[in-house]
Amino acid sequence: MNCRVLVVDDDPTVSDVVRRYLEQEGYRVELVGDGLAALASVAADTPDLVVLDLMMPGIDGLEVCRRLRRQLPQLPVVMLTALGDEADRVVGLEVGADDYVTKPFSPRELVLRIRSVLRRSTASGAVPAPEAALLVDGDLTADTGRRIARLGGRALSLTTREFDLLAFLLRHPARAWSRAELLDKVWGWQFGDQSTVTVHVRRLREKIEIDPAAPRRILTAWGVGYRYERTPGHV
Template sequence: MAANVLIVDDDPDIVELMRFYLQREGLAVVSAADGLAALEAAEQGKADLAVIDIMMPRMDGWALCQRLKTEHPDMPVLMVTAKGETGHKLKGFHLGADDYLVKPFEPLELAARVKSLLRRYRIQSQMKVQIGNVLLDKHRYVAFVEGEGEAPSPPISLPLREFDLLFKLASHPGHIFTRNDLIEQVWGADFEGDDRTVDVHIKRIRDRFAELDCRFSIETKRGLGYKLEVAE
């Protein structure tokens, strides 16, 4: 499925120029002429990335960038403006903008920057998984348990194989993995040990989270394998 790029600019000629080059790269494009319309589009889930101008009616790009980064922190924002002074760039980055392009710009550079941001955010999203009230962070190989109305717990460090095994199960909740599936995907196809090593690691993971108020469980499907379930 093509990524949805939200173009926010009150100049229809600029919008059509961007639309042409982004669609040529296989991206889907929606547009908004002001910040309020852009927020509505983002709320409806129509945007994976926003390309926004600064000078717009009703809500300018500064305010829009700040709102998007507050309400949709996983949405990359590329600011495009005629104001190229360093101060404006710094303000945009301070408000959470991920990249900055100054008018007049090369449309091919715009498309390249958009695709680069989408790749970067997809990689980042693949490095974190939320299961119930537990966040797994593959950047640091740690888990955080969030309490009701409380700050996250101190990070829980897991050995490499245990973390990778839990991360694999958590990335596909409800999916049953056989022991062979898990051996190949976590230990590698050249692993020469007993497939019962999966059972040992599953037990260790269960033991680590047994005393914590975690809203997930790893279930044994007899004769099949294992699956992770998230409590409602």
């Protein structure tokens, strides 16, 4: 496995428990206790994934995630939060977290979530079938081999999950997908908070739609979920 995970938490007890469980699964783990140290560590040596506590003194997890997303949009981030309210979880997803686990948490569940996020991230390096390598809808393209999406020739800054969601929808246009189905097909979860899908759709619309409030590509299928409509004149 040999994946390197950066754990950012100001509670040494939590950090130590997470480290022990991850090391038992074969991960290499680095621990830091605040946001500035996390940013410095990532700048010095980019990890394969960041486990990021939301509530920290100084620079909190939300701001760290914002900065990481600007610099490394595809770096996987799993957020730890003691805030169980859905609105607080959504904020974490809005700034770019790939997943979140609410404290108190099961270390085994955290490991499973990390494994799921990393599986999606590392699978992106696999060589796709030639016919599926480039997905095109008008001026929107997604190169699944190089993990690059472009709109009007301009590269889009997408997170790992945003790219996965876009590629999935481009491969399956016109069909309505429920949030539960998208959570399964794109995230690989048979359970989980479906607001994860809602937030990622909203973020993706902001990046590919002319008017995110009146989307023309990713449409809401009322009572079901979402469907992708290709640009007229393209098949």
